[in-house]
Amino acid sequence: MIHLLCIVIYVIRFVKNQDFTLTLLHYWAKLTKNIGSNSRYVGIDVKDTSSSSSIAIPLTPRSEGEILDSSNLKSFGFIDLRAATRNFRPDSVLGEGGFGCVFKGWIDEHTFKAAKPGTGMVIAVKRLNQEGLQGHKEWLTEINYLGQLYHPNLVKLIGYCLEDEHRLLVYEFMARGSLENHLFRRSSYFQPLSWNLRMKVALGAAKGLAYLHSPEAKVIYRDFKSSNILLDANYNAKLSDFGLAKDGPMDGKSYVSTRVMGTYGYAAPEYMATGHLTARSDIYSFGVVLLEMITGRRVMDKNRPQGEQNLIQWARPYLASKRRIFRVMDARIEGQYSPTGALKAATLAIKCLAIEPKYRPNIKEVVKALEQLQDTGSVKTEAVQKHRRSCAKDSSRKAASHRRPSAATVVA
Template identity: 65%
Template sequence: MGNCLGSDEAAELEVVKNSGQPQAAATAAPAMAPHKSEGSMSSGSGPSSSSRSAGSSMSSIATTTGRSGGSTSTSSGSRPLRAAAAASYREEEEEEEEEKEGRILEAPNLRIFTFAELRAATRNFRPDTVLGEGGFGRVYKGWVDERTMNPTRSGIGMVVAVKKLNQESVQGLQEWQSEVNFLGRLSHPNLVRLLGYCVEDRELLLVYEYMPKGSLENHLFRKGGSFEPISWNLRLRIAIGAARGLAFLHSSEKQVIYRDFKASNILLDTNYNAKLSDFGLAKNGPTGGDSHVTTRVMGTYGYAAPEYVATGHLYVKSDVYGFGVVLLEMLTGLRALDTARPAQQHNLVEWAKPYLADRRKLPRLVDPRLEGQYPSKAALQAAQLTLRCLEGDPRSRPSMAEVVLAIEAMEQLRVRPRDEAAPSGHAHGHGRSSRPRTGPGRAGSSSHHRQSPSAR
């Protein structure tokens, strides 16, 4: 894990055990699919789809029964049926609200795949199905039946992302366990869904919903025909989704500290809805009135909170610092760390803070690829929020619930005609020499970032 800060133990994790060959669907949830149709890592109906279909059937039965007895039917059976239909409808609404707000399961409810099934789903892990690659393995594109989760022919059924871990990686095993035990129990619209796993001999694999728009990192920093600059409004929308995902983790009964918040771990579905992925470093938050947990330092340089790097003390608001770094990346279009820039500009946070605090200097900081198409007031509010998230004292940082409200308020601000009419270089022209410079291409390159958002 060359770009990370250390290694960690998974002693507190419940190890997923499987004797011999894994069962094809011992704890299978074949109908388990995304809350909305989306699809790098699936698409389909949510875990409660069977409940919803039952409710719909009950409703239609009640209607048919009532009508069959005539327009003034008052048969003794119609009232119980109508009551059952109403109860079913209320249950359906409650389930939909629960899906929207998120929930935590008592135990992982995942499909257990055999290695043969995932080999078939990915066409024997063919190179042309590779979605990404990282320190802990490759991520492959696969196809499964939406209902049974059995492998299907290429292009048929539901697309999934299959992460195959390197057999030599000890740390990969720990992170695999963490993924299963955390992400396998968490359900929220802004968290990538883990559909299942495979543990067979020395093979460890994870199966996720497919996110077709890739990672935020790619859209911010990659150049090429497939990655157009994302607009101000879309950046805010992505920031809100990611913030809601973190807020859910922090507000759960047992607080979860994500510990690896960065642009490459924010994946986007077809409609650019943001979802947090990669829970390999996630950790349970403090209990019993403690303010923090003490652990070996892990994460990615440039995103990890200073108090955590210095002491190993991990706070819930250590995640808020990481969010502030990503918000700064979205505001500037620059990487958190980039050694291709001049020495004093390697670390984006250190270099940018004076600009964030100065209303007059701020326009020089904003990503020129936005071409001035953003509300000045919203940019100022984003800068102020970024500074709050990057406070040195974790107690001074806002909660993620407060962050969500702040960005939602920014979203209500619209580009004014004066801003729209401004030339693309109005805010940056005289200040371009002050912006960080990179090698070939403004986004530069950095050895601190993995190649794939999903391949750890």
């Protein structure tokens, strides 16, 4: 065993192919099996002549069977899901992503068997494209995380289907669809969200991210964007799609080194440049989405005039000024927010979008700022507060004018 370790170390020192190096470490970990039951990942320094980085290596890589067995999820048959979605009919499609379509379906609440449309429990079924290994990896990653993580602001994964070449995931149905649709789609079905609802959604999404970044979960989401924020019937926000999530450090100093994946425009600049992933990378992505909510514009839009296609570059000069902020605010919510509320939201977005990760707030600070905005951001709330202050001043003046004269004054 010692001789084998020496060989592994020798190869690591002289082989520059990181994927090959990680494979060696992976098999070495499987041979040793000398790890604690509560530790799935540890940091291992892998050095070569060109770079030095701390990489999260799974010393106990869980097999597909282990992940599925420990997930506490319902295992569905393909025939049942095909029946529940009416044979995956095109008019049942709720959305489409890079790794498959999502269909609306119905199942019995107790037996989980297919039910007639309009009866039982409504579900959303994601059917992954059958070609390619990456889709399977994301399918398994989704089960790995959502099979163990539970929070009101994370979408609930009910079960999965693994049958022959079929890979499907079954979620709770989110009646209002994605935040992306409400912000950018122009149709009678997707009405523009009011200012108050936007701030409610922002807070809910932030709370979901706060749970992921907590010591309990220690997860870097890596794909925070408006299309991955789903809304239930009461506009409660829930994060979805954990196919790119990673276990990672939360101390702000160490990082996970990984292949750059995600959505252009939302990913943090330092992650795009180096592959170094931290919790502050998610904060940058949150800032992008918050800016989209404030402006009603996509982060990247080639249909805009030159100079306005990159939302961050276009909006940044206006965000810090109480007078200029209105130039970038979504015209559809004009009159719904107070100048104070708009500036506070814009200031929070600026902080989250800081180029240097260390200058970005942590997620607890983001949640606190958004909680304060729930009370002070709207025109109505600010008007009520001004009225109360005015009434308090009037009553104090009246009290002063009606004070009884002192004894000394009467004697004089």
